[in-house]
């Protein structure tokens with residue numbers, strides 16, 4: 001009898017195992033199935049750049065890099081360089097500045113807004129954004145001078161080659177080439193070039209967005225800087241994947257202050273302001289914010305590209321219902337993937353002390369949190385207070401905003417589809433996936449103008465290149481720059497698609 005029962009249990013377990021494995025395999029090899037509306041795309045013209053055009057483009061970027069448009073802080077920018085940059089683009093892109101189709105305005109002295117008037121006024125306009133300011137660079141740590149625009153081994157080096165002068169030059173150069181070829185857009189579009197993105201964009205993009213809102217402009221979609229085409233960044237993902245930022249994380253910057261008792265270092269207080277503050281920031285770093293994998297759009301990103309993972313990770317990614325815990329733990333291991341799954345905590349400034357034998361009265365620290373889409377500023381603040389648990393540490397909010405709304409990214413979404421189609425054709429069939437942009441962009445000021453904001457940088461980035469952004473030896477290959485221009489060249493033409501998509505056939509596609 002016992003043997004019979006034992007056999008029944010074994011059989012049931014075996015049955016369950018077979019069922020489990022079948023579900024995994026079915027979901028892996030038939031899912032995700034998404035009925036994709038196929039649109040009638042017109043073939044954009046002039047995909048290949050001529051040698052002369054390539055040369056013009058490379059020189060245009062090098063010249064832009066040589067103008068040190070550095071933003072140090074909101075009140076400290078290289079305004080001479082910002083003004084020079086305005087004159088520079090006017091010289092390098094004469095057709096953009098003289099075309100009868102285009103109007104040009106300057107905001108906040110150094111930001112530029114262009115409107116390219118299309119022929120079909122029934123189509124809602126769209127907008128391309130980029131910025132001309134850059135973060136500072138420490139020349140002594142670079143292999144080449146950061147503002148020399150030097151070319152080495154097929155790369156152009158310099159601050160801004162990735163963030164964001166490449167996109168700025170790419171957009172204007174694509175438009176310049178199109179105008180030269182006699183192209184006239186159907187759909188109107190705006191180009192916004194902010195001059196203070198790196199220091200919050202209050203005088204550039206924010207003012208431009210407010211003015212467009214006053215003019216009652218509504219945008220079909222907006223494309224700004226953001227996530228790249230990642231290559232080799234997620235282990236096991238065996239092809240380049242374009243990440244389209246459909247939302248961006250919120251941000252909270254806190255100043256922590258401890259006022260202690262100052263005095264002679266020969267009879268120090270039992271607890272100094274530095275000691276109390278150090279313990280507080282250490283607690284914040286040692287206790288990361290909760291892992292939120294699966295509660296925001298990051299889960300859809302992995303599902304979109306599940307089939308591109310190597311075996312057996314393809315099975316794991318297609319079955320996050322079963323494996324999300326293990327995947328989230330795995331993603332927490334590296335800084336770039338960790339940023340996707342939780343609110344991050346970055347200790348960025350620590351200040352105290354003036355002399356080795358003086359116990360300082362005050363210690364301050366700045367902590368910057370990037371808020372996961374499933375959390376809010378308020379929730380993060382509550383966790384911070386509970387984690388520090390020390391009344392002697394005063395908290396003050398320097399700036400904060402909640403995560404941005406999630407833009408539409410379904411088969412009916414005109415902007416997303418235009419972007420996805422353009423990426424597919426320019427990046428040799430690379431799949432794209434909706435994702436959370438971990439940094440903040442000027443595009444957040446345009447939320448009142450459109451529900452469809454996409455943050456995408458049309459450049460392939462490898463793991464070893466990630467730290468070049470805002471880091472040392474920032475560079476772009478000449479090939480990548482050409483591809484970036486082709487991207488905008490095609491995007492502008494693809495955006496002329498009719499506002500009502502024509503159903504063609506349904507298929508299964510990423």
Ligand SMILES: CCCCCCCC/C=C\CCCCCCCC(=O)N[C@@H](CC(C)C)C(=O)O
Nearest residue numbers: 197198199200226227228336337340439440441
């Ligand atoms: C699944 C893991 C994929 C991880 C991919 C990570 C790729 C990271 C590459 C680029 C980072 C995105 C950068 C987006 C633009 C950020 C621009 C910026 O620096 N903005 C400032 C704004 C601030 C208000 C001054 C910022 O600090 O965020």
Ligand SMILES: [Zn+2]
Nearest residue numbers: 163164197225
């Ligand atoms: Zn940028």
Ligand SMILES: [Zn+2]
Nearest residue numbers: 135163198470
């Ligand atoms: Zn930046």
